[in-house]
Amino acid sequence: MTGYPDDLPFFGDDDDFVPAPAPAPRPGGIAARAQAARGAPRYLEGLNPEQRLAVETTEGPVLVLAGAGTGKTRVLTTRIAHILASGLAYPSQILAVTFTNKAAREMKARIGILVGEAIEGMPWLGTFHSIGVKMLRRHAELVGLNSNFTILDTDDQIRLLKQLIQAEGLDDKRWPARQLAGMIDAWKNKGLSPAEIPEGDARSFGNGKGRQLYQAYQDRLKTLNAVDFGDLLMLPIRIFREHADVLREYHSKFRYILVDEYQDTNTAQYMWLRLLAQRPALPDGSRPAVNICCVGDDDQSIYGWRGAEVDNILRFEKDFPGAKVIRLERNYRSTAHILGAASHLIAHNEGRLGKTLFTDRGDPDDARVKVHAAWDSDEEARAIGEEIEALQSKGHALNDMAILVRASFQMRAFEERFITLGLNYRVIGGPRFYERQEIRDALAYFRIVSQGSDDLALERIINVPKRGLGEAALRLMHDTARARNTSLLQAARDLIGTEEMKPKPRAALRALVESIERWQGMLDRTPHTELAELILEESGYVDMWKNDRSPEAPGRLENLKELISNMEGYESMRAFLEHVSLVMDAEQNDDQDAVSLMTLHSAKGLEFDTVFLPGWEEGLFPHQRALDEGGRAGLEEERRLAYVGVTRAKKNLHIWFTSNRRIHGLWQSTIPSRFIDELPEEHVEVVESGSSYGGYGSGYPGRPNPYGASRFDDTPVFSNSYSTPGWQRAQRNRNEATQRNWGNRSGHQVERIGYGEPDSGYGAGRGSFKGKVIEGELVAKSVATEPSRFKVGDRVFHLKFGNGNVAAVDGNKLTIDFDKAGQKRVLDGFVQPA
């Protein structure tokens, strides 16, 4: 099938040729065929026809387009179970890749249930990165590494880059290491080596030294025997390209390749997959079929900004001729109203493969998607809090509810509100366990003990806790290490025998070095968890946090305990360290009933009975920056994000927008997201605000023109807010102005307010800025701020604050000393000459 002998010995691994699970006959054997003829095995029961087709089409390239809630994971796991149970391959002959450890764990667990516990041997099921490490450890010498290389965390990476930038004689303020790290990451996502990066990119950093710095970084990594996350894909790709024999062995090994979330693959991952999947041409010129099955949903591609290429999935049929495309459109999650809303919304995107979700569970009692308006973010939080409490009192579990926001700053209003209400909530996302400072510090201690040459680890903890070893001491160590071409630890050892350091730091350094040596001596004799505890105690690290008065300190000590207890699952400290940087997740305790609060991005893959989607306003969602930087593609990705949000809901969906939001400290008037207008009327119900701010506050300021008038303009709740002359004038001005000016730099429309009342009068849009027009559609605007028509000392009038004097002018932002209201900052469009 592959053109290679099937049973090539493969690196002599013990994970290879693990006996197939008990029920599985030998691949291709008579028993296998006999079983195939015997009718459907149990695991196929309950699959719908499309799912079943996706499971049973084992040969050749297959693309499964799995819409939200259509049983994607089930198909993937059943397919693997099917391949194993039919005896088509041994577990070790299946390559199954996911993006997150969570997804990999879930798949392992579910395959285990289907096939029985004998699944131990699926050595090649994991994330791109974990499989990458595994490959790289085997062939490290081919790229000049030792197989015990370390994987850098972001802090190490930044510190290293900073040193390199300084070594180039560049100002590290002007050329921040973070930015370079971001660029290198982006290059690696594209699979580009220093020699291959575009000239423009290379020139744009560090006075044209971009390429040089990238190369220097790679060289430095090599001498440190270290890699970064990007290398875990890049280096295997290089090995495959440069060593045909290695690639050939992987070809003969992997009979089946499965990829989860294919729409999220970046170029490097794509190249990696292509290399593994595509077989060399046969003598007759034809290419052997590839048993690759990619599962994904182009409508849920929301990671373009970090290098994912939707194009990979759109191009699948070209990449793999003869590919079968199977669509999963039967949704098992949401009501018909929610699906109708989602489908109608996503249909506004071009460049999709096209799917329409449906369900046959139509219940006349199902609620429509509810659209609510609030005056500002506080009212929004208050109203959602009330709704949650109401649901709770009706017996709904908080665990079944979630609030999904576009940007994390939105969470604050909810957290504050929930704290005052005493409502349990949990924030999902945020810094991962292993990214926390105390965990990284502890790991650095373990690293330097188990690997004395880990300079970056020593550097990290040299003065943590404070030992009086500051910059001067570190520089001396660096210089010594470089001069003698030794590790930092060896340099320290050498230095404490000389007079080069002042007595105090020298004594401190001696104490540290001696401790490290003592711990190193205990490595083989002491159980690793015990040793870990000892290290953290004796180094003074635990005391450091015990003496810390900050509120986080107790939590950090807890985390350290958890770290140690996590170590128990591993054989040795070294084994623990090998896995830890890739496979450690924060553990959420689900035992408490709590509302979930998270970003839309982190909600992908989850589902809740009731979902709240606040902040559907132009500029926030779709986010102005996505529009400015991504144009039409950016808008479509935002729309997919909206689609992801909508499809998280099983039964109830509440979409909210506010009329006013404070952005960068200024109150701005906002208009509802265009996505709200893209929802189908028949599945939506517009809810009148019942809160104290009702009436005026729930006012709906109408649509700007580029998207046409809103259907909601006519609904009573919104139209009554038009009745005031102020609103009517505001809208007139807005419509006029939006044709010329689509917001300003901060991303909002011309209709602005200072504090409180909306009044536009003289919108900031009197300018003649050019909007960004793509295919006749006004998508984004360029940055432009007209100088204010006011100057310091002018006497002005503001609708809410009355008369005052201009105290300062900053672009169109005025600081005004009001006679009555005191000093306020207001946009100039909201005051007029007194």
Place this chain on the structure above:
DNA sequence: ATACTTTCGATTTTT
């Protein structure tokens, strides 16, 4: 080294 001041930036995040 620690406390105070200044500056900067403000979408989304995995491994």
Place this chain on the structure above:
DNA sequence: TCGAAAGTAT
């Protein structure tokens, strides 16, 4: 505006 992070002064 407001919070974090980096710089400066003691």
